[in-house]
Amino acid sequence: MTQYVFRFGGGVSDGDDTVRGNKNLLGGKGANLDGMASIGLPVPPGFTITTEMCTAYYANGQSFPDSVRAEVAHGIAHIEAVTGKSFGDASDPLLVSVRSGARVSMPGMMDTVLNLGLNDETVEGLAASSGDPRFAWDSYRRFIQMYADVVLELDHGAFEEALEIAKEDNGYYLDTELTAGDLKSLVSEYKNLVEAQWGKPFPQNVQDQLWGAVGAVFGSWESERAKVYRRLNSIPSDWGTAVNVQAMVFGNMGETSATGVAFTRDPATGENAYYGEYLINAQGEDVVAGIRTPQYLTTAARERAGAKPLSMEEAMPEVYAELARVFAILETHYRDMQDIEFTVERGTLWMLQTRSGKRTAKAALKIAVDMAAEGLISEEEAVCRVDPMALDQLLHPTLDPDAPRDVLTKGLPASPGAASGKIVFDADTAEQFAQMGESVILVRVETSPEDIHGMHAAKGILTARGGMTSHAAVVARGMGRPCVSGAGGISIDAKDKVLRTGGRSFGEGDVITLDGSTGEVMAGEVPTLQPELVGDFGTLMVWADKARRMKVRTNAETPADAQTARDFGAEGIGLCRTEHMFFDAARITAVRQMILADSEAGRRAALDKLLPEQRSDFAGIFKVMAGLPVTIRLLDPPLHEFLPHEESEFADVAQAAGVGIELLKQRASELHEFNPMLGHRGCRLGVTFPEIYEMQARAIFEAACLLEIAPVPEIMIPLVGTKRELELMKEVVDKAAEQVFAEQGRRIEYLVGTMIELPRAALMADKIAECGAFFSFGTNDLTQTTLGVSRDDAARFLSVYVDKGIYERDPFVSLDIEGVGQLIEIAAQKGRATRPDIKLGICGEHGGDPASIAFCEATGLDYVSASPYRVPIARLAAAQAALRG
Known part of the structure; x- marks a missing residue:
């Protein structure tokens, strides 16, 4: 029979070596609670119900079999034996x-x-047993409020309102001022609220309470906020969650009790200094929910912030010393920066949780490099410790230090970076504004997990309450969003959508700027500066480059983009989309003249105007990429994308071509296609109008011959589906090359290959490789043509497909390895069978996605190509793929 419950603490640890530390089975929290208990740290006894039970819970219609109920009863008996207390006594x-x-x-x-x-x-x-009636009634008040919210799903706001009224009626400011009598009255009111909303009295049977809570925690795995978080972080829906049941220890038993959250290193900067907050006479939810503004853990942090309330180091020096000892043990044991939750009950320290802490990209780099220097981990482990996508945070701008700032107030610097945007007061509006292309700042009294979609849509987050470890701060750091929390100088009226501070008011749509590194909140937009990627970044990239096998190129069409990519370590260009050069306002008329011409002579006249422009474009890129390979895709998109639509545009083209407007309109009508993305585009243009590709090839070779250090042009023929198409286009390119070489008296090395973006091309790769020196997988179109899904229209339904498990991830973001990936594997295998030295790469947007890069490494591709700002991500992901492979 499958075992679903595993005990920990009190010298007991169930399971063998395959169970201990198994996060897939016990979940991260359960595995680490067992781990901490096993190395002698003070962990309240408890038990874990496994992730497998979560899957079974849903399979069984959200019910628990008798065998599991018996296992849980055994687990409760274990806690009773260790604590000497009885459940329900x-x-x-x-x-x-x-x-x-x-x-x-x-x-x-x-x-x-x-x-x-x-x-x-x-x-x-x-x-009676605690000798503290106030503590007992406060705990009961908290329990009813939390149980009503989490398990019974009642209106949380009604309970908050009752609490605020109780404080106002007594003239109190803090929850801690309520007396035992006040709390007893509040409990009575809470029970009345439960009965009024639920229709039944608050459950008094402790076993019913337990199973209601266990079911609710399993149920929260399928909550909307959890689904959104999983989608944003590529967490499979079938993993499930474990449930941990543990003896309570109490941080709300007076002035010698406390609760806190701490990190063994600074999660914002990576500095090797303890970082955290605590609250005296409180429970853990008070810290993470941001209900009360907590105090600093260390004296140094308190002094830096200019705060008056004593740090834990000052207020509880003996407990703080014990906590520091635990920090050192945990970092050595887990060999990573730890995020810890703890409680102090009447002077005794208890550890409630440890896990590898969320951190900014800057902190991740510093911690990885520092730990390697300290000998805790190897250079290879350091490379694998940094999430490649987190590097995107390092590309975030910082505020120009010389720019004027209209500082409104200052809060806590909860997540670094700078952002300007329009104020919005709720998550739904943030998402709506962002979908319209607006930059927004989400302004909340405090964030809750339900705000996850708005936090993701926003450029930055501002909260009036909460500390450095509140929900807003932790989630913002994980997302790379600048965040200022606990800005006590602001008042927020979410109903009327007004932010007030220092006698000034700001409404929805007004622009503010956040500096997540200093905590400053400013009116208006403040100019920003781009960061320099040096120091720890440079060190880790050196280690990554030593480890990786695949080359990393960039997708670029301008010298500026090419230079940016080179600065980020690009080793060539994997995709230069020549059509992007045609959309320039100074050229579009000649392009339209060429398209609308009804004869070769007319097309050549227009192409003669474009030739020097194309040559100049290529020369600029080649100069930046001197000596490196540059893959240039000849004209690919359907011609309709270039056609005029306005009357004035037709007039300009008619004048340039010397023909009548009506004749041009007739020609445009003749070119109309019902499904142009599968129509007259790619190599089909070259087959029907070879003079277009001839001009582009000439421009490429003339530009290359101008440079002392020539690049290696790799001329890519798009949308090939047959060997004959590539043969015909290669003849055009080779002929142009020979003509230019004869004229210039110089030969340069070049390759002709194709973009594999049609399923037929993948299946016929052995034949196509007979005349193609390289394959570049255009995974954007290959995904479209394989799945029969339009990338431009799929956003309307793909999120639903991901939620329902039809696709594990958006196939345009992360490669569909089972389907599209299989075609790539077939093409690679067949291409190499014909031409063992064939060069294989990927140039779709997937070239910057770590999961797709791992697939490319496993398939043995020679390079990936990504947008300039994703080159560092690709370099690190390629290194990790090589090391893990």
């Missing part, structure tokens, strides 16, 4: 927490229930 009750724990960290996305086991009888027992 009216005199000295055992209380437990019920928390989620997926394989990978999903901060704030799934549910937690604390203080479970309290009812009208056990609260009296807790008051």
